[in-house]
Amino acid sequence: MTDTSPTIANLLREHRTFPPPRGFAQRAHVKDRSLHEWAERDLEGFWAEQARSLRWIREFSTVLEWDPPHARWFSDGTLNVADNCLDRHVDAGGGGKVAYYWEGERGDTRRITYAELRDEVARFANVLKGLGVRKGDRVGIYMGMIPELPVAMLACARIGAPHSVVFGGFSADALRDRMNDAEAKVVITQDGLWRAGKVVGTKANSDRACAQAPSVQSVVVVRRAGNDVEMVQGRDRWYHELMEGVAADCPPEPVGAEDMLYILYTSGTTAKPKGIVHTTGGYLTGVSTTHRLVFDLHEDDVYWCAADIGWVTGHSYIVYGPLANHATSILYEGAPGFPGKDRWWAIAEKYKATILYTAPTAIRTFMKWGDEWIAKHDLSSLRLLGSVGEPINPEAWVWYRETVGGGRVPVVDTWWQTETGMIMITPLPGMTELKPGSATFPFPGVDADIVDNDGQPVGIPGGGYLVLRKPWPAMLRTIFGDDERYRRTYWSRFPGLYFAGDGAKRDEDGYFWLLGRVDDVMNVSGHRISTAEVESALVSHPDVAESAVIGKQDPTTGQQIVAFVTLRGGREAAEQTTQVLREHVADKIGKLARPTTVIFTDELPKTRSGKIMRRLLRDIAEERELGDVTTLADATVVEDIKSRAAGSAGDE
Secondary structure (H helix, E strand, O other), X not given: OOOOOOOOOOOXXXXXXXXXXXXXXXXXXXXXXXXXXXXXXXXXXXXXXHHOOOOEEEOOOOOEEEEOOEEEEOOXXXXXXXXXXXXXXXXXXXXXXXXXXXXXXXXXXXXXXXXXXXXXXXXXXXXXXXXXXXXXXXXXXXXXOOOHHHHHHHHHHHHOOOEEEXXXXXXXXXXXXXXXXXXXXXXXXXOOEEEOOEEEOHHHHHHHHHOOOOOOOEEEEEOOOXXXXXXXXXXXXXXXXXXXXXXXXXXXXXXXXXXXXXXXXOOOOOOOOOEEEEEOXXXXXXXXXXXXXXXXXXXXXXXXXXXXXXXXXXXXXXXXXXXXXXXXXXXXXXXXXXXXXXXXXXXXXXXXXXXXXXXXXXXXXXXXXXOHHHHOOOOXXXXXXXXXXXXXXXXXXXXXHHHHOOOOOOEEEOEOOOOOOOOXXXXXXXXXXXXXXXXXXXXXXXXXXXEOOOOOEOOOOEEEEEEEOOOOOOOOOEEOOOHHHHHHHHHOOOOOOEOOOEEEEEOOOOOEEEEEEHHHEEEEOOEEEEHHHHHHHHHOOOOEEEEEEEEEEEOOOEEEEEEEEEEOOOOOOOOOHXXXXXXXXXXXXXXXXXXXXXXXOOOOOEEOOOOEOHHHHHHHHOOOOOOOOOOEOOOHHHHHHHHHHHOOOOOO
């Protein structure tokens, strides 16, 4: 894309504000800016104090070594992540506290305490050692949302073997590529996983992948769905058989703070996988600190991060952050709409959830389904809501607060990435006045800025490219096996600054507003317009549940704006609806952002993690051959949109 303007246009304005509820603020861990001031005054001292809340086998004496673009945190210290997540709580008398309330899609449940989880992890760590896994060996994990998934991750951490979790909905090819890149010695999977009442053949996918992954010596299979699977002689073993009679005595391996904890791959199946490397001491410091303070965690909370552990959100805020903080979490296996569209709310009511953290795509789906599903359940236990994964439009934010939160709870909208490892820009709910749709301000110790094409700060207000100026403990250390790609991808666009491709703006009050990937910025008659702002304007109309906006090449204007719109339940697109929505956008952010074409669709193409695949929408709008669709949750959606797009005409 050719830049014709130095920054991204700052169009949409949001004037609603929500101060912290008085009762919430009185009890909150953070009530003022003192933490921010401490971190600004003494960055290393601030993070060192957070790190000392963990249990170290050998205390660190060095906090930060920064040789751009490489950082080392607490490098001469040793610790063990599993020990910090489990043993130290059990040793302190907290073994009887529930670590996870697990809810299976079919209604089966498990209640797992810290002591029980510690013993299960220790036994499986011994199993892995019996399979020849040693410190530094990589282990692949390809599973659904069952308790054995965090058990497997923590067992790897206990013996110092880095893991690479691959989302259970990914294809055999995606798994193969990741296992080959990591040179995994063992793969842990399950017979099948439940999704919307159907069994997904996880083991069958694993077999196809491992047949082309020569480094894999053993496959461990958890029995979950009961479907028939083929067990390869000499390679495959059942989890329950391996665990029989194994001792729960497995001392945690001392691990260097800069030793690798895990690899998590970010690219799709069409490119060489990009293995993000996270290490041990800094990562655990970052995720435990942000989890405790962003969610204002207290000992009596029941916390639910409704993501999948296969993504970084699940690594940081289902497994490592919550367990390091001795939290009680909800772990749900299945689809949000199965068997009814109120499944989440039934679970939240059942376990009296106090904190819910989910994605804007899920929130907009619930908006589309209608408020009645939520009204059936008592959600009065909720005291904090959060969003993660992509920018949340203001109307979805307000709906989330009002409908799910009863109009009484804060909403923390968080920005971070697989690469950052931890939350970077976020409200602190006991002190931050909230603006719907804004991630507000950087977390203490995080130095974020917005720059123009030349890497110069754009000032306040202004829009441009989001960068990070200083290292932070949970940051990625490299791309596995390809440090040159690490340098090129994240540090070459603006030398000395971390840039991973997101646009942002700050308003007159200095609040950060994320605008999505800069690839999703449209060039319309010389104006660089964020798709996120046009989408937010569309969703602010009471008839619209969800929208996706892309730029279509145009010889006159550079690009035309094409909007794909899903209406709320019960609404139908009338002849005048297109014009109404175009004028609504013009009224909200200006005529230059008015869509040329509006295409109505029942569903938008999304990955299994809920992210909208705008790349496919661009292919449809420009009548190109569709790119890779293997990660789509429902591939039939694309054909329906293609037929609707063929019948749509743009309005000049």
